[in-house]
Amino acid sequence: xxxxxxxxxxxxxxxxxxxxxxxxxxxxxxx
Amino acid sequence: xxxxxxxxxxxxxxxxxxxxxxxxxxxxxxxxxxxxxxxxxxxxxxxxxxxxxxxxxxxxxxxxxxxxxxxxxxxxxxxxxxxxxxxxxxxxxxxxxxxxxxxxxxxxxxxxxxxxxxxxxxxxxxxxxxxxxxxxxxxxxxxxxxxxxxxxxxxxxxxxxxxxxxxxxxxxxxxxxxx
Numbered sequence: 176x177x178x179x180x181x182x183x184x185x186x187x188x189x190x191x192x193x194x195x196x197x198x199x200x201x202x203x204x205x206x
Numbered sequence: 207x208x209x210x211x212x213x214x215x216x217x218x219x220x221x222x223x224x225x226x227x228x229x230x231x232x233x234x235x236x237x238x239x240x241x242x243x244x245x246x247x248x249x250x251x252x253x254x255x256x257x258x259x260x261x262x263x264x265x266x267x268x269x270x271x272x273x274x275x276x277x278x279x280x281x282x283x284x285x286x287x288x289x290x291x292x293x294x295x296x297x298x299x300x301x302x303x304x305x306x307x308x309x310x311x312x313x314x315x316x317x318x319x320x321x322x323x324x325x326x327x328x329x330x331x332x333x334x335x336x337x338x339x340x341x342x343x344x345x346x347x348x349x350x351x352x353x354x355x356x357x358x359x360x361x362x363x364x365x366x367x368x369x370x371x372x373x374x375x376x377x378x379x380x381x382x383x384x385x
Contacts, residue, residue, distance in 0.1 A: 177326055177361060177384045178212055178317035179292045182262065182368075184271055186310045187284045 209317050209363075211253040218293050232295035237288070240264070262289055271311045275370045285310070296385050300346070302331050302353050302378040305371040307343040312375075313368035318361050323383040327359035328367055331376040343373070349380065 218234035236248065240263035242256060249255040261267075268285050272278075279285065305312050314328060335352035347353065353376060359367055361384070369375055 177294045177298070177319070177322055177382060178209075179294070180315040180317065181290045181292055182313040182315075183288045183290075183305075183309045184268060184311040184313075185286050185288060185308055187286070187308065189282055189284050 208254055208258070209319070211249050211255055212293075212317065213248050213291070215293075217248055218291075232298040233300075234293040234295075236291045238291060259289065262287065271313070271368070274368075275311060277310065277370070294379075294382060294384075296383065297381050298379065299381040300379045301348060302351070302376050303346040304343055304373060304375045304377075307371070307373075309371045311368060311370055313366065316361055316363065316365040318363055318384070321385055322361055324360040324362055326361040326379065326382040326384050327365070328377055328379055329355055329359070330357040330369075331378065332356050333374065333376055346378075347376075349378065 213236065215234070218236055221233045221235070238245070238259050240260065242260065245256045245259055246253075268287060272285070316327070318324075318326075331353040333352065334354050359365065369377075
């Protein structure tokens with residue numbers, strides 16, 4: 176039996192939709 | 207001591223065994239988060255693990271790793287950590303693979319028991335078949351499938367390995383002997 180601590184550094188594309196929500200903090204589904 | 211505070215079996219989640227491609231056996235894991243209350247339940251109230259995990263999530267370790275590998279942060283990308291505590295049983299193996307391309311850096315810290323076999327460490331390979339067709343970054347290859355060992359790490363305490371994931375970061379673990 177063996178144990179490891181595994182750390183992964185991930186790189187993901189920023190979500191454009193989330194960026195819009197940050198700029199316009201209201202429910203944009205009402206457009 | 208970290209080793210003595212490792213959680214009991216029932217807290218770990220079992221990987222499906224074997225993987226559909228028969229590449230991965232007898233592995234259990236816990237996905238760690240920065241939630242101190244949950245960590246106290248996993249490791250105990252006064253465990254050093256709680257401090258270590260808090261440090262991982264609250265330090266600037268992402269920048270330290272990016273600097274180490276001369277990776278320049280891109281404005282359109284998010285960088286995040288995931289941390290897993292893994293328990294492998296005897297005969298665990300993982301065939302030769304590079305790691306998923308969504309990973310930038312992989313870091314492994316060994317916690318061998320006194321009975322662990324030092325030959326159970328991670329092995330890095332070079333791809334001898336230059337035109338080896340790789341369908342995607344999750345594909346795994348047999349140990350005799352056109353690869354040559356270039357570095358074998360001993361599975362010993364106080365050992366940590368990290369590397370930048372690339373299309374050439376071939377590594378694996380032979381069937382383990384540690385009981």
